[in-house]
Amino acid sequence: xxxxxxxxxxxxxxxxxxxxxxxxxxxxxxxxxxxxxxxxxxxxxxxxxxxxxxxxxxxxxxxxxxxxxxxxxxxxxxxxxxxxxxxxxxxxxxxxxxxxxxxxxxxxxxxxxxxxxxxxxxxxxxxxxxxxxxxxxxxxxxxxxxxxxxxxxxxxxxxxxxxxxxxxxxxxxxxxxxxxxxxxxxxxxxxxxxxxxxxxxxxxxxxxxxxxxxxxxxxxxxxxxxxxxxxxxxxxxxxxxxxxxxxxxxxxxxxxxxxxxxxxxxxxxxxxxxxxxxxxxxxxxxxxxxxxxxxxxxxxxxxxxxxxxxxxxxxxxxxxxxxxxxxxxxxxxxxxxxxxxxxxxxxxxxxxxxxxxxxxxxxxxxxxxxxxxxxxxxxxxxxxxxxxxxxxxxxxxxxxxxxx
Amino acid sequence: xxxxxxxxxxxxxxxxxxxxxxxxxxxxxxxxxxxxxxxxxxxxxxxxxxxxxxxxxxxxxxxxxxxxxxxxxxxxxxxxxxxxxxxxxxxxxxxxxxxxxxxxxxxxxxxxxxxxxxxxxxxxxxxxxxxxxxxxxxxxxxxxxxxxxxxxxxxxx
Numbered sequence: 001x002x003x004x005x006x007x008x009x010x011x012x013x014x015x016x017x018x019x020x021x022x023x024x025x026x027x028x029x030x031x032x033x034x035x036x037x038x039x040x041x042x043x044x045x046x047x048x049x050x051x052x053x054x055x056x057x058x059x060x061x062x063x064x065x066x067x068x069x070x071x072x073x074x075x076x077x078x079x080x081x082x083x084x085x086x087x088x089x090x091x092x093x094x095x096x097x098x099x100x101x102x103x104x105x106x107x108x109x110x111x112x113x114x115x116x117x118x119x120x121x122x123x124x125x126x127x128x129x130x131x132x133x134x135x136x137x138x139x140x141x142x143x144x145x146x147x148x149x150x151x152x153x154x155x156x157x158x159x160x161x162x163x164x165x166x167x168x169x170x171x172x173x174x175x176x177x178x179x180x181x182x183x184x185x186x187x188x189x190x191x192x193x194x195x196x197x198x199x200x201x202x203x204x205x206x207x208x209x210x211x212x213x214x215x216x217x218x219x220x221x222x223x224x225x226x227x228x229x230x231x232x233x234x235x236x237x238x239x240x241x242x243x244x245x246x247x248x249x250x251x252x253x254x255x256x257x258x259x260x261x262x263x264x265x266x267x268x269x270x271x272x273x274x275x276x277x278x279x280x281x282x283x284x285x286x287x288x289x290x291x292x293x294x295x296x297x298x299x300x301x302x303x304x305x306x307x308x309x310x311x312x313x314x315x316x317x318x319x320x321x322x323x324x325x326x327x328x329x330x331x332x333x334x335x336x337x338x339x340x341x342x343x344x345x346x347x348x349x350x351x352x353x354x355x356x357x358x359x360x361x362x363x364x365x366x367x368x369x370x371x372x373x374x375x376x377x378x379x380x381x382x383x384x385x386x387x388x389x390x391x392x393x394x395x396x397x398x399x400x401x402x403x404x
Numbered sequence: 405x406x407x408x409x410x411x412x413x414x415x416x417x418x419x420x421x422x423x424x425x426x427x428x429x430x431x432x433x434x435x436x437x438x439x440x441x442x443x444x445x446x447x448x449x450x451x452x453x454x455x456x457x458x459x460x461x462x463x464x465x466x467x468x469x470x471x472x473x474x475x476x477x478x479x480x481x482x483x484x485x486x487x488x489x490x491x492x493x494x495x496x497x498x499x500x501x502x503x504x505x506x507x508x509x510x511x512x513x514x515x516x517x518x519x520x521x522x523x524x525x526x527x528x529x530x531x532x533x534x535x536x537x538x539x540x541x542x543x544x545x546x547x548x549x550x551x552x553x554x555x556x557x558x559x560x561x
Contacts, residue, residue: 001552003531003544081489081528119436119473120529122542159436162472164527178431180470196429239491239532246533276489302491302532316490320527326470 003123007092012249013225014213014233015206021095022140024212028103029148036107037063040211042219044231049075049167049204050274050298051373055211058201061191062108065199070110073195073202074101075172077118079164080275081320082300085235086205088247090117091124093209094131098155100208102140103215105153108201113155116172119162128157164324168372169202171326182328183372206235206299226252230291238263240272240303256286259301267306270389275300276317277377279384280310310389314381315343321378332375335366339382346393356386405448416441417452426457431467435474443483443519444475472526480515480522482560485539489528495535496549503550507557520561 010016028036041056062070074097078086089097101113117125132155135141143152163181165171170184173195194200203211210232214222223231230252239245242265250259260268272280273290274297281288281295288295304313318340327333342359345351363379370376386393420437424430434453438445445468454461468474486492486501505511508521515522531537534546538553545556 001545001547003534003537003546078530079528082491082532083528084530084532087530118530120526120539120544123544158433160471161432161436161474162526163470175432176429178428178467180466182470237532239535240494272490304494308494313490316488316493320489324527 024215043222048206071200077167082302096209100211241305272302282388329371331369443479485526487529488525491532492535
């Protein structure tokens, strides 16, 4: 059936709690920049895209920068396999996201916000454009917003064209500027030299949505959810072998065992936390917590039951990285091909353990030598699946491995 | 390419440049529209865009060749992109794949002779909770089974 946009009733402590459109902008304009920065810092919110950089630090750097222009970019290039929380936020809670962008724009002194929407989500473009028009009509966008003299801000939407690597913030900026989506060397970071060379904040969709809540309800309230180091709640995109897949809002610190019960999964063998670039956690470690300090994730949770072959899962991930590597730096461009080749050899039973060990060395080289997060994290599933499921992969005849 | 076709394409690109501006950042939106209208971005179109944006043609080529949704060779009028990532794979991507191949008589990364259909794989579409999923032009279809997938193709024709 065709994917349509329909608002379903969702329950959650933070993001899915009731919210009046525009209220965070109103509050932000009342309390002023200093207080917003203070609240955001106090809330200890970290980036929701996966990397977990403190949002307040980003904002302060750009707010303090002296430049003619500044930009706020919302990263909606949600390409990590198994992630679809931004789809839900943008189609069902655009008020939270866009209000968060306006608050960010006001705080850092930007007049232009850009939403970089992945090409695959073009089906929601019209609805988002309509929503922006209604914001302009209500003076939540445009000139002198809500009567605040001198605060002009508008948002435009730019479409991606099917490149996973553009979710990396510097690649995203390259793409916005009309180049190939190849990550830049960092430093300089986008907070200094971002879009068109101006200071730029790049935030995840969920981060900006959370900001709207922090501004309206306060940092102390936000901190009552989650753990000491991972404050607030998180949207988890759950897919795979479970009866109730979908987006769940849960506090940070939820354990994998708790999660399995919530989504009604049976005979679970493994959970891939953090998408293709995350790690695969076996049953013996299901007491681990979902948080920045333990099992960190941008929200992707993929569940595998006993019937799944982990080598097949690994092959699918490596296939993905070979295709999505931008090809700019050698460790990633060649490394991923070599790792995929290794998986294929294991599949055929044509391997030696010294070969596999050298591929593990290569993985560790990729982790330190690759230019961006893609190549640094693409060996994660390779290392974690070969380590955690070695019995299944190397000792079982069922896996199709022929021991001559 | 005939002369009048070239002229009309040039005119078309000029209009697009008037709309999006002469900045380099306009390149991707312009290419996306050309791709949508013509189902690919011909060598001549790349050269024209380069000339009007005042950049080297190889810059345009480098961008067209980078993005999965931009093509240098003619594609079918309709493009089917089937999600091949693991969640859709486990939900039954294989059966959809076979049904589409049989129905259209082509393999993936091929175009039918009447230039109506192109089959492609794509990475995660963000519909993992409702797999298997596919993108037909701008529309996303979820919870597919082989029969409905073929039905969607027939309805789009």
